[in-house]
Amino acid sequence: MNTPDNAKPKKTAPPVSPLAPARFPDLPVIDGVRFATAEAGVRYKNRTDVMLAEICEGASVAGVFTRSSTRSAPVLDCQAKLAALQDGAAGGFAIIVNSGNSNAFTGKAGVHTVEMVTGETARTLGVPVGHVFSASTGVIGEPFPPERITNALAGLVAGLSPDGVAAAARAIMTTDTFPKGAVADVVLGGVTVKIAGFAKGSGMIAPDMATMLSYVFTDAAVSRDVLQAMLVDQTTRTFNAVTVDSDTSTSDSLMLVATGRAGNPAVADASSADGRAFAAALEEVLKDLALQLVRDGEGATKLVEVRVTGAASDRDAEKVARAIADSPLVKTAVAGEDPNWGRVVMAVGKSGADADRDRLSIRFGDILVATDGWVSPSYTEAEGAAYMKQQELVIAVDLGLGTGAATVWTCDLTHGYIEINADYRS
Amino acid sequence: MNTPDNAKPKKTAPPVSPLAPARFPDLPVIDGVRFATAEAGVRYKNRTDVMLAEICEGASVAGVFTRSSTRSAPVLDCQAKLAALQDGAAGGFAIIVNSGNSNAFTGKAGVHTVEMVTGETARTLGVPVGHVFSASTGVIGEPFPPERITNALAGLVAGLSPDGVAAAARAIMTTDTFPKGAVADVVLGGVTVKIAGFAKGSGMIAPDMATMLSYVFTDAAVSRDVLQAMLVDQTTRTFNAVTVDSDTSTSDSLMLVATGRAGNPAVADASSADGRAFAAALEEVLKDLALQLVRDGEGATKLVEVRVTGAASDRDAEKVARAIADSPLVKTAVAGEDPNWGRVVMAVGKSGADADRDRLSIRFGDILVATDGWVSPSYTEAEGAAYMKQQELVIAVDLGLGTGAATVWTCDLTHGYIEINADYRS
Secondary structure (H helix, E strand, O other): OOOHHHOOOOOOOOOOOOOOOOOOOOOOOOOOEEEEEEOOOOOOOOOOOEEEEEEOOOOEEEEEEOOOOOOOHHHHHHHHHHHHOOOOOOOOEEEEEEEEEOOOOOHHHHHHHHHHHHHHHHHHHOOOHHHEEEEEEEEOOOOOOOHHHHOOHHHHHHOOEOOOHHHHHHHOOOOOOOOEEEEEEEEEOOEEEEEEEEEEOOOOOOOOOOOOEEEEEEOOOEOHHHHHHHHHHHHHHOHHHEEOOOOOOOOOEEEEEEOOOOOOOOEOOOOOHHHHHHHHHHHHHHHHHHHHHHHOOOOOOOEEEEEEEEEOOHHHHHHHHHHHHHOHHHHHHHHOOOOOHHHHHHHHHHOOOOOOHHHOEEEEOOEEEEEOOEEOOOOOHHHHHHHHOOOEEEEEEEOOOOOEEEEEEEEOOOHHHHHHHHHOOO | OOOHHHOOOOOOOOOOOOOOOOOOOOOOOOOOEEEEEEOOOOOOOOOOOEEEEEEOOOOEEEEEEOOOOOOOHHHHHHHHHHHHOOOOOOOOEEEEEEEEEOOOOOHHHHHHHHHHHHHHHHHHHOOOHHHEEEEEEEEOOOOOOOHHHHOOHHHHHHOOEOOOHHHHHHHOOOOOOOOEEEEEEEEEOOEEEEEEEEEEOOOOOOOOOOOOEEEEEEOOOEOHHHHHHHHHHHHHHOHHHEEOOOOOOOOOEEEEEEOOOOOOOOEOOOOOHHHHHHHHHHHHHHHHHHHHHHHOOOOOOOEEEEEEEEEOOHHHHHHHHHHHHHOHHHHHHHHOOOOOHHHHHHHHHHOOOOOOHHHOEEEEOOEEEEEOOEEOOOOOHHHHHHHHOOOEEEEEEEOOOOOEEEEEEEEOOOHHHHHHHHHOOO
């Protein structure tokens, strides 16, 4: 199917993703949270690799984590602690995160490391150990001496500052080519509350929590139950709706903290006016962060929104959207700026969802490419090829069967991905 | 996780896969089958692109096809004709296959093309149209004028020869870098019978029929029911157990024809001694052909056998084996000769199968890499790195939970795959 005479130059991975936002946003101070970072030398040299967040007493804390059956020791520890949290318990909270070593598949030693790191953090800050959450991102399966972190704790605590959020976003990066932040504000009961979050991740980004790590803070007063329910609900449409390579991390963690210091009337009902307003602002932040993960997908040069409508069910729509977004043949066609809609048809066919070839239609942006089981009479290859040159693309499929719909975001599959994952030994 | 100072040179796709067998096997004449090929100019120039097989009256014909919901018009036609076959019906059979255009997603025009091609083949050969099976492989969604094939029919029929099988294997190639053939013989009731087959395929090779196209012929006498049941059973462990890129073709077709001309006592019971002997020889041919598809995987430089044991069920074992074999991160690690067993742990975790991190063990060949939830005390990175330099690798995972087992074969993911699928416009 290929002829060498129309070869195009190879794409290689630039130092910063071409899809990166122009700048890191100005993240506001969130009253009740202080940050610090350190160069602990977990794996990297001459860069920060540990971040500590100290959170005030009385905050609401929520979390969503990878469903991998081989999830890391820190993830298991966070899940156990969140499940045991009591509303109104005395004592502040802390989150301690390192990059460079994921402490995943490290057996009992890994569990010991989590106990040491969270225990020492609790002791140094004077907060209950059940209120200290940790995360580790980096290489899987390597020994992780807890001293690397615990030796840095005194310095971290001394450096805590309300302004440290941008530095925290950098300290948790691994193969990321840019730090990822997002911000929103919203008025609740006459009081303006702020939401600010950051995230890291660019490879091993997949259906089940693409995070890998994300921390979002707000000064709003929101009950823990409402916060947790909103986070679970919105993760489906944000972090769980992005895919870079279909591979799922063992460490994916998303935590959301509400300090309550803004002084708004506490949101205790998600369906109230304030609850809905807060949810809308939160989803804006989560979606912004999730899309930044795709924008920093390893080797990515194109951002692709895959919109599926007309499916027999939402679940079927999601199957089709993921089959398209994860297809190596679709993703390489996008990389090659090739309007190869036949590969989209192939992906629909393999998805396992109900589909009728003769009711299917496909659009690239606003261009009707295929309809009624064949190429559209109005479609020209030149039009498709011109569209594919854009940096941000929409591939829309209507199955013509029902009202099920889903949207998934992905990136292209380029030489840059192979370079990052095959050409170097990790 | 990557540092540029240990970069390795890029791998590019050689003209013939480095995993290709040394030579195409000597395929024997199968009494009752004649082949012809032609340069019909469907898409390619200066190469054969149509193959015709004429099969004697009284043969048993079986087939297995893609389960894609967007499968091609020829696949739908073959399925309908096989379902309507009557044992003992008068008239010979024919198989007509073209490369260059898959006649998939071509609407009602595609159905018309199949009717024209099979109808004209039936008329020219003097066989019932219900006995003429077709297949098309190549670009999806392009118009396919049937005249390209029908104009070549007279020449094809004039050129039919019992010796034409090697030429037939070449005529159905698309992006294949070598033709694929396999042969076996077995004694049934004192009579030696022969099995000879060929296949094509190298991209869009995935769980559900990795064929894309394969035709296997035997002079044995085997009842149609037994033939069909054996084919369905063995496809699970052969063509459906290989994956190159997890993408499923809309055209995958595997047909098996038994002419009965060898004169053996007809096999009418798969569990008889003759039935079991024939099945063993057939599976040898199917597995050989299926593995040749992986050996010709687009850009492949390594053949990887993924063996999963100790799963709670065979279905779970298959989930784990496919998650490993389809993982872009595992496949790029193999390309980079990186013994990155952490990525194997990741793939186990994302598979959805029951797994207990602390019972998991991983071997590269005979090397115990990880056990009891962590790296094996006996394992050294140098040992793993030396193993990964081999061209044929075994990645074995024992889940330590039950007796479920599965084996899947795959190849690595290299710059060659990106070159073939992104750098050129198809």
